[in-house]
Amino acid sequence: MACRISELILDCADPEPLARFWAEVLGYVELLREEDGSIEIGPPEGSGRRDLHIVLSVSADPKPAKLPLHIDVNPTDRDQDAELERLLALGARPADIGQDGTESWHVLQDPEGNVFCLLRGRIPA
Missing domain, CATH: 3.10.180.10 (2,3-Dihydroxybiphenyl 1,2-Dioxygenase, domain 1)
Structure with a gap:
């Protein structure tokens, strides 16, 4: 067995515009908003793509x-x-x-x- 990278966490000051930017760049959609303000983006459901997800995480020190x-x-x-x-x-x-x-x-x-x-x-x- 081996591992597969499933998520990339990107610390940022403002997740919403950065999530929009990366979603447009990669053809992703917003999947989940965490209670801490993080936004997860990934391939559209049903697309068959197994690309890694990106979590834009609020950080006071990106x-x-x-x-x-x-x-x-x-x-x-x-x-x-x-x-x-x-x-x-x-x-x-x-x-x-x-x-x-x-x-x-x-x-x-x-x-x-x-x-x-x-x-x-x-x-x-």
């Missing part, structure tokens, strides 16, 4: 910027340039973490400053 663990995303139905335009329109911002410009990925920040990367390769939805 640590935005480049963390030891970050999220990579791949486009599913368009090329990297078109997906970059979509992510920027949703509120992502370019991030400079020392890349030299020759990378095949784009380094971005979500609306609270958490760094993530948009990779080039398209993967099936």
Whole structure:
């Protein structure tokens, strides 16, 4: 037997707008609101997707910027340039973490400053 990552917890100052952002980025829906103000998002029920859920958890001390663990995303139905335009329109911002410009990925920040990367390769939805 082995384990499967089922949830990623992301500390944030304001879960609601961050949940909306990540739900749009990933094609997720809001699944659950916890009494502590956390919001869980995941794939739509009945979609057959077994993607991990993301819990946006209220924290008085979120640590935005480049963390030891970050999220990579791949486009599913368009090329990297078109997906970059979509992510920027949703509120992502370019991030400079020392890349030299020759990378095949784009380094971005979500609306609270958490760094993530948009990779080039398209993967099936």
